[in-house]
Structure formats: structure tokens, C-alpha cells
Amino acid sequence: MSELPPTDWFSxxxxxxxxxxxxxxxxxxxxxxxxxxxxxxxxAVLLVxxxxxxxxxxRQTQIYLSVELDVSAFPGxxxxxxxxxxxxxxxxxxxxxxxLVRESLMxxxxxxxxxxxxxxxxxxxxVGAKNQLRHMLMADSSLLGQRVELWVPSGVDVDGxxxxxxxxxxxxxxxxxxxxxVEWVRQLDERGLLQTVLSDDFISxxxxxxxxxxxxxxxxxxxxxxxxxxxxxxxxxxxAAAIYLEEFAKKGRLSDWIEVNINNLAAVPSIVYGLLGLxxxxxxxxxxxSAPVVGGLTLAMMTLPTIIIAGRxxxxxxxxxxxxxxxxxxxxxxxxxxxxxxxxxxxxxxTGSIIGMxxxxxxxxxxxxxxxxxxVVDIPQAFDDSATVLPVQVFLWADRxxxxxxxxASAAILVLLAFLLxxxxxxxxxxxxxxxxx
Amino acid sequence: MSEAAFAxxxxxxxxxxTSENTVEQPQHSVIGEGKFSARDVHVFYGDxxxxxxxxxxxxxxxxxxxxxxxxxGKSTFLRCLNRMNDTIDGCRVTGDILLDGDNIYDxxxxxxxxxxxxxxxxxxxxxxxxxxFENVVYGPKIHGLATRQDELEHVAEVSxxxxxxxxxxxxxxxxxxxxxxxxxxxxxxxxxxxxxxxEVILMDEPCxxxxxxxxxxxxxxxxxxxxxxxxxIVTHSMQQAARVSQKTAFFHLGELVEKGETEQIFTNPRExxxxxxxxxxxx
Numbered sequence: 261m262s263e264l265p266p267t268d269w270f271s272x273x274x275x276x277x278x279x280x281x282x283x284x285x286x287x288x289x290x291x292x293x294x295x296x297x298x299x300x301x302x303x304a305v306l307l308v309x310x311x312x313x314x315x316x317x318x319r320q321t322q323i324y325l326s327v328e329l330d331v332s333a334f335p336g337x338x339x340x341x342x343x344x345x346x347x348x349x350x351x352x353x354x355x356x357x358x359x360l361v362r363e364s365l366m367x368x369x370x371x372x373x374x375x376x377x378x379x380x381x382x383x384x385x386x387v388g389a390k391n392q393l394r395h396m397l398m399a400d401s402s403l404l405g406q407r408v409e410l411w412v413p414s415g416v417d418v419d420g421x422x423x424x425x426x427x428x429x430x431x432x433x434x435x436x437x438x439x440x441x442v443e444w445v446r447q448l449d450e451r452g453l454l455q456t457v458l459s460d461d462f463i464s465x466x467x468x469x470x471x472x473x474x475x476x477x478x479x480x481x482x483x484x485x486x487x488x489x490x491x492x493x494x495x496x497x498x499x500a501a502a503i504y505l506e507e508f509a510k511k512g513r514l515s516d517w518i519e520v521n522i523n524n525l526a527a528v529p530s531i532v533y534g535l536l537g538l539x540x541x542x543x544x545x546x547x548x549x550s551a552p553v554v555g556g557l558t559l560a561m562m563t564l565p566t567i568i569i570a571g572r573x574x575x576x577x578x579x580x581x582x583x584x585x586x587x588x589x590x591x592x593x594x595x596x597x598x599x600x601x602x603x604x605x606x607x608x609x610x611t612g613s614i615i616g617m618x619x620x621x622x623x624x625x626x627x628x629x630x631x632x633x634x635x636v637v638d639i640p641q642a643f644d645d646s647a648t649v650l651p652v653q654v655f656l657w658a659d660r661x662x663x664x665x666x667x668x669a670s671a672a673i674l675v676l677l678a679f680l681l682x683x684x685x686x687x688x689x690x691x692x693x694x695x696x697x698x
Numbered sequence: 699m700s701e702a703a704f705a706x707x708x709x710x711x712x713x714x715x716t717s718e719n720t721v722e723q724p725q726h727s728v729i730g731e732g733k734f735s736a737r738d739v740h741v742f743y744g745d746x747x748x749x750x751x752x753x754x755x756x757x758x759x760x761x762x763x764x765x766x767x768x769x770x771g772k773s774t775f776l777r778c779l780n781r782m783n784d785t786i787d788g789c790r791v792t793g794d795i796l797l798d799g800d801n802i803y804d805x806x807x808x809x810x811x812x813x814x815x816x817x818x819x820x821x822x823x824x825x826x827x828x829x830x831f832e833n834v835v836y837g838p839k840i841h842g843l844a845t846r847q848d849e850l851e852h853v854a855e856v857s858x859x860x861x862x863x864x865x866x867x868x869x870x871x872x873x874x875x876x877x878x879x880x881x882x883x884x885x886x887x888x889x890x891x892x893x894x895x896x897e898v899i900l901m902d903e904p905c906x907x908x909x910x911x912x913x914x915x916x917x918x919x920x921x922x923x924x925x926x927x928x929x930x931i932v933t934h935s936m937q938q939a940a941r942v943s944q945k946t947a948f949f950h951l952g953e954l955v956e957k958g959e960t961e962q963i964f965t966n967p968r969e970x971x972x973x974x975x976x977x978x979x980x981x
Binding site for chain 2: 511582584587591604
């Protein structure tokens with residue numbers, strides 16, 4: 261056997277090899293960095309795009325109205341009633357608010373005459389204007405007989421015109437506002453009777469057929485209620501299942517089979533869970549349609565495998581030495597699990613759960629199957645009220661023909677993202693809190 | 699309350715627990731001074747026979763060292779003594795292991811109580827990721843040996859003192875046990891094991907992850923602990939076995955090759971395999 265030749269570490273071949281190794285290192289690092297920059301760039305484009313168009317969704321154009329609330333215009337109400345504060349609320353409700361708004365507008369443009377012109381003029385303000393007036397009066401009947409001044413939402417077309425800077429280069433026949441109406445809007449603007457402000461109406465209102473009145477709050481509450489049900493059902497069930505499978509169940513053919521099936525369930529398309537929810541909760545248990553409780557249960561079924569898998573991984577990652585230590589002291593299986601293993605696995609379980617919940621928050625398809633796609637104006641108050649959720653609301657608005665709903669949909673996406681951020685923030689806070697304890 | 703008051707209370711509670719134990723465990727015909735008595739113990743991992751018929755007596759208030767090359771089954775045998783092997787899937791134990799004359803593999807035996815009576819210290823220091831105090835009082839808490847805060851504090855102090863750790867940690871009992879050095883962690887684990895007043899302490903290579911100074915401290919400690927407890931120690935270091943043990947058993951390939959007084963094993967082994975091992979010819 262001959263000796264190996266001595267290695268020349270400073271030969272040219274060796275130097276080249278070193279240089280090549282460095283180059284490969286650099287290329288790999290560069291590609292990785294480029295990938296991250298690209299991803300961040302895409303994210304920025306996405307967010308800026310949504311934010312710039314969604315931002316307008318939070319702004320609303322309003323028109324100043326000065327309304328003379330003449331008592332005589334309200335049938336069945338007398339000046340004495342107002343003076344004695346004995347006005348029948350029902351009669352206030354039935355007041356001629358449409359007429360009052362119209363007359364107020366006509367007072368601003370005294371030279372407008374003719375039925376069709378007046379109808380055109382009336383279209384400048386939203387149909388919500390008369391409701392706003394009604395609510396104002398029902399809240400304070402002493403306003404009767406006085407002149408009130410208020411900002412009411414403009415019609416959606418006026419809103420669009422104002423947000424585009426009162427400029428329009430589309431021929432009259434192709435746009436929804438006539439030249440006359442555009443002229444009125446310009447006059448209103450010149451007289452300072454027009455403003456575009458950040459308004460909380462979008463946040464606090466429910467859905468509406470009119471884009472300028474449509475709000476997100478109904479969907480926010482619907483999402484919150486739905487996710488609450490999902491969390492309450494899937495988290496304890498999922499964690500319990502993970503604990504049982506990982507800590508207590510005998511490893512064998514049955515547990516392997518269960519594991520394979522859970523992994524498969526995690527990959528099942530979500531709409532299938534929607535069908536399952538439809539079949540079980542609506543058809544068999546006859547639970548209410550479109551209700552957050554059904555949506556929550558359906559999403560819980562979908563989230564369960566994710567939480568179980570994450571929980572098992574987190575439990576398996578707890579060092580066996582901790583289990584040995586507790587077992588060696590005479591802790592029972594339950595005590596080992598609940599005093600040591602579970603608390604140590606909690607950060608991982610929370611991370612897995614939040615991923616599951618985030619997926620549930622963004623889920624649309626299964627909810628379509630159980631009727632949460634309905635047009636719901638009222639803010640849901642209970643788990644069995646009709647409701648919709650944020651992503652479904654985005655879907656519904658994106659589907660509408662009116663242009664103004666585009667910015668509403670973008671604004672709704674922003675709200676959805678904010679919801680997600682808050683949820684993740686809470687999860688990270690909880691995770692750090694659990695980690696700090698040790 | 700004064701130290702003395704604590705101390706007297708501790709005496710009372712300790713004597714109570716011991717008297718209870720003797721009531722529950724009537725004296726059987728114990729062979730010799732045997733604490734543990736293993737008869738024809740076989741251990742199988744699936745089809746693989748890891749221990750092939752071991753007979754061994756563990757005597758009270760003595761240190762019994764189990765030595766042998768890696769994979770000889772000494773740790774497996776040790777883990778039979780407090781039934782830690784139960785937690786391993788596919789592990790099967792046959793034969794009898796008697797603790798004070800009662801078979802610990804009897805179906806009626808409460809494993810939780812057995813493990814409290816037979817404590818264990820592991821190869822790698824494994825304190826719970828909790829405070830030093832919580833580490834020590836965990837055993838007494840789950841077994842209900844001490845419940846009030848002052849009782850727990852007393853147990854913690856006595857156990858840490860006995861483990862020789864009190865002076866180093868008495869002013870920082872709230873800090874995490876994992877923040878201690880390796881040797882301190884191992885002594886914390888010993889304090890944790892003795893806090894439940896076990897009768898036997900099993901030690902599975904307790905010094906293999908420690909430096910020589912920490913090892914020396916643990917060895918001193920083992921010698922002190924012998925007064926109150928019976929100790930079975932698995933070790934790779936023959937010097938350690940020679941230093942700390944009175945009895946030695948040599949395992950090879952799942953068999954108990956030779957057992958006897960430590961001095962005799964190391965100076966005058968009867969079996970060739972033992973001689974080869976202790977003189978470093980294999981293993």
C-alpha cells in the first residue's frame with residue numbers, strides 16, 4: 261500500500277476550488293436575497309394598491325343641507341304637542357322627510373323648475389339623507405318647528421365625481437351624471453356646501469344596496485361571532501385530540517391510520533367542508549341558515565385537522581427528558597401532560613391554532629354553501645342571526661356592477677387585513693406570555 | 699416562625715410517612731439486607747432481548763454500582779427498578795423484582811407510588827423549566843406530602859441542603875432551574891428526587907455530562923446520601939464505581955456477569971470477562 265501524496269493547499273487548483281466555493285456561496289446568498297426583495301416588493305405593490313383604492317372607501321362626500329322642520333308638514337302633530345313634549349314617535353317616523361330634503365335642495369337652487377329637473381337635483385343626495393333626518397328628529401323631537409343644518413351623504417355618482425376632482429372627460433351620454441348635475445355639483449363646491457371627509461359610517465354601518473351607505477360593521481361582527489364559535493369548538497377539541505393521540509394512544513396500526521386520515525383531512529378543499537356543514541348542520545340538525553353558529557361549526561371542522569397536527573408536532577417537540585423527570589418523580593400521565601408537556605407545547609399549539617384561525621377568517625367557499633352569502637343589512641346580534649363575514653362581503657361587493665363598490669371592496673380588504681393583524685398580535689402576545697413564564 | 703419550629707415539624711412529618719410505609723408494607727421474609735431483589739429478570743424490546751435473566755440483590759444503605767460497556771443493558775435494568783420502562787412502547791419485562799419483598803410488577807402495585815418510593819436521577823440534568831423552588835417542591839406537591847407554603851419552603855430548604863446546593867441558591871430560589879450550571883442542575887435534580895423522601899435513588903450515569911469538579915461534588919453527595927437512602931448507580935467510569943460504591947455488578951451483553959463487593963470485583967474478579975473489562979481490554 262503506497263502512502264497518499266501530500267496535499268498542496270496552495271496550488272492553483274486548490275485556489276480555484278476555493279474561489280469557486282466562495283462564488284457559489286455568494287450566488288446562493290444573492291439569489292436568496294433577491295427572492296426576499298422580490299417577495300417584499302410584491303407585497304408592497306399589493307398593499308399600496310389596495311390601500312390607495314381602499315382609502316377612498318373610508319371617505320365620503322357630504323352635502324350641506326339646511327332644512328326647515330315645519331310642524332305643519334307633519335300630519336297629526338301640532339305645535340302644542342311639541343311644546344308639551346307629547347309628540348307621538350310613530351308620527352315622527354312617518355314624517356315627509358323625502359319632501360323636506362327635496363325642498364331644502366330646491367331652496368339652494370331656486371331657479372330649478374320642472375318635475376324632471378327637480379328629480380335630477382334630488383339625485384345629488386343619497387336616499388340615506390331622509391333616513392338621517394328621520395333619526396335625528398326621532399332622537400330629539402324638540403327640533404320640530406326649527407331649522408336644522410346637517411351634512412348628508414351625497415349620491416354615489418356625486419361621490420365619484422368629487423373624488424375624481426370634479427373633472428370628467430367622458431361624453432354625457434356615457435356617464436350617469438348629466439352636464440346639468442355636474443354643474444350643480446360644481447356650484448355646491450364653490451359655495452362650500454360640499455365636503456369629502458373621513459367618515460366612520462363605513463366602519464359602523466351594515467351592508468346596503470346603495471354604495472354610499474354600505475358599511476362593513478355587519479361583516480366584522482359576523483366574522484367575530486363566527487370565529488368565536490370556531491375557536492371555542494376547534495381549539496379545545498383539537499388540543500385534546502392532539503394530547504390523546506400523542507401522549508396516551510397506543511402507537512399501532514389504528515393510530516397510524518388515524519394520523520394518515522387527519523393529514524388527509526387537512527388537505528381536503530374547504531368547499532367540501534361547506535357541503536358537509538350543509539348536510540349535517542342545516543339539513544340534519546335544521547339549524548338556522550346564514551347563522552354564525554353554523555358558519556363557526558363548519559369552519560371548526562375545517563380547522564380541526566390543522567390544530568391537531570400543529571398540536572401533535574408541538575407536543576412531540578417537548579424534550580422527553582422533561583417527561584422522564586416528572587414520571588420519575590411519580591407524576592401520573594395526566595400530571596406529566598398537564599403540568600409539564602402541555603405548558604411547554606403551548607406556544608407551538610397557539611401558533612398552529614392561529615394559522616388555522618387565520619385560514620378560517622379568510623375562508624369564503626364553505627360559507628357560501630351554508631347561506632352566509634346572503635345580503636344582510638342588520639348588524640348580527642346573536643349567534644343565530646343572519647350574518648355574513650368579511651371575505652364573503654368582499655366577494656359580494658366585488659361582484660356588484662356599481663363602480664363605487666370597488667373602493668368599498670378594497671376598503672373591506674383593508675379591514676380584513678387589520679382584523680388579521682389584531683388576531684395575530686393577540687396570538688403573539690399570548691405566546692410570549694406563555695414563554696416568559698419559563 | 700423560627701428555624702427550629704420548622705425543623706420539629708419536619709421531623710414529625712417524616713416519621714409519619716415512614717411509619718405509614720412500614721404499616722402498608724409488612725415485613726416479608728426478606729433475604730439478607732435486600733432492598734431490591736431481582737429474580738430471573740428478562741427485558742424485551744419487541745423481539746430483541748435486552749436483559750437475559752438477571753438475579754441481583756440491592757442492599758439497604760449501600761451504593762450499588764452497575765458497570766459494563768455501552769449497550770450491555772445496565773440502564774435498562776436500572777429503569778426496571780422503578781418501572782420507567784413502562785413508558786416505552788414495546789418493552790416487556792418478565793421475572794420478579796421485589797421491593798421489600800413485594801413484587802413491583804404485580805398488577806395491584808400503584809406505579810405512581812412506586813416511583814415516589816424509588817426516585818431517579820438521569821444522565822442529563824433535566825430540571826423543569828420552572829423556578830428552583832418549584833422544581834424541588836413539585837414532587838411533594840403532587841403527592842400531597844406538603845401543601846402549605848411554609849411546609850413547602852421547609853421541604854425545599856431541607857432537600858437543597860441535603861443535596862449541597864442550598865448555600866449556592868438560597869438567595870435566588872425564584873430564578874429558573876435551567877439557569878444553573880450543569881453540576882448545579884444535577885444537584886437540583888437530586889434535591890428534587892430526595893424531596894419526596896424516597897427509599898431508593900436510582901442514578902443513571904449522573905456525572906457523564908459534568909466536569910471533574912462537579913463530578914467530585916456529586917460523588918461526595920452520593921456518599922452522604924447513602925446514610926438515608928439506598929442508591930443504585932449506573933456508571934461508565936470504573937474509577938467512579940470504585941470510589942462511590944460498596945457493591946458492584948458487571949453487565950455484559952444483557953447478562954449479569956459478576957456481582958459482589960466492589961473491592962473484590964476490582965481487585966480480584968472471578969470472571970475473565972470482568973477482569974478484561976476493568977483492566978481496559980475491551981469496552
